[in-house]
Amino acid sequence: MENNLSQFFFSGIATGAIYALIALGFCIIENSTKIVNFAQGDFLTLGGMFMFTLLHALHVPLILAVLLAIGATALVGVAMERFTIRPARSKETVILVFITIGASIFIRGAIKILWGKSPKSLPYFSGDNPVGILGARILPQSLWIVAVTILVFLILNYFYRNTRYGKAMRAVAYDRRAAALLGINVEKMVMLSFALAGGMGAIAGVLIIPITTMTFDMGVVLGLKGFAAAVLGGYGNVMGAVVGGLLLGVMESLGAGLVSSTFKDVIAFVILLLVLFIRPRGILGRGEGERV
Amino acid sequence: MLSVKGLHVYYGGLHALKGVDLEVKKGEIVAIIGRNGAGKTTLLNALSGLVKAQKGTITFTSRDIRGLKPHQIVELGLYQVPEGRLIFAPLTVLENLELGSYLRNSPEEKRRAREDLEYVLELFPILKERLHQQAGTLSGGEQQMLAIGRALVGKTRLLALDEPSLGLAPMIVKEIFQIILRLREDGGTILLVEQNARAALSISDRAYVMEAGRVIMEGPSRELLDREEVQRAYLGKKGR
């Protein structure tokens, strides 16, 4: 039983780290545009598909394939901003959010046409010999997931707090007009944030797909879970995205393991609804104050 | 430095600027006064590229800037401190000021931005005490000082202020107007939009009076202060 508990816990952490990466993607777009980008989950699938083609059709070495998949998905993010968000940028937020839902459906359709409906898989980064930690047997891939998530979090945090572009993005998020009046190229910042969000999706994809299977529509559920994680942690908060993701992953895994796996996917949405009812700001959200 | 000719702005069907002419020379304080809704903010926003001017010319540092994007206009040195200040409330005072020098990115320019930051902190010592505080926690007057300071650490050639006295206590207004005078002494050029006509006329060199999208009077501020119609309409004095 004890072993089971730590098993559930650690596998929850690994899935949770993926939710965290997806939540960070939501967070990046929120922090520059105040819109919820429902295509975030599809960036994940897209990253996985690019990786699949790079590895199996073009025989690119793993590390290079990862980098190229991230780059290609970032470009899709840029294209999405350029051709769907920017032309409508004077519209209300609600309309922009609907546009992201449209983009999500479009990306999924394109994936279905280009890569087909059959499930695909990607190789582990470093084999499948489980490692023992506190009585749990953990795939090296899970360790990769956790390590990369921590790294991404640290980099993003540094970026927002200490770099010129990071600060400019926060300024744009808070007040576009004021940002533009200081010489910040608002459109460029928004585009950059979509590139980051796309890249973030691809990172999540190439990490998680080896331990699940990839289908063209996997982004829907994963996207919603990442969204739930972001809301749980405090929407728009970088630290909150990570905390929310890990918490959600662990609760899901424990819930599924100890109660019933039938409930696994329901748990995220129950939590999402509870947070929205009880504490819409999320765990680390500070209302009007600092989001980043 | 700035020359505006025959500027028209429409908001949909609303004709907000109906052929405005305006001139600002280097080293001047030029005031634009007029009641709420006269079109003062629209004029500044047209200069900054935030609203589109459908007709007319805007020449700044001998370049035609009409139709440029806001950030391109700022790049040329026209910095606007908008109505309502629009400071970045969740960021610290220092971060707000750093964003003011966003465009000064070369090592040489960074060095000059640091000097300008020292200058701003000397102008507004209160900001120095609050550097690491969230900007949203500042009082209204301090926020206005921050907004002005933020625009002064940029590549500023012309500083356009939109109602800096709005909602502030008379003491603080006086302080801010003193600072505006000091900026001119130090070689700055200022375009000052104000509803507080008396204060604006008493510190500016020249002024324009706007009404319903038009400039209805212009001239040296001293003369305008003495004109009966200005006194009656804008300075609250009863006519004879």
Ligand SMILES: Nc1ncnc2c1ncn2[C@@H]1O[C@H](COP(=O)(O)OP(=O)(O)O)[C@@H](O)[C@H]1O
């Ligand atoms: N964004 C806008 N859309 C439509 N009408 C506007 C907008 N901004 C200002 N107006 C209108 O344009 C006129 C001039 O406004 P404004 O430039 O703000 O005047 P002022 O700054 O002198 O008070 C007013 O009638 C105002 O209602």
Ligand SMILES: [Mg+2]
């Ligand atoms: Mg105004």
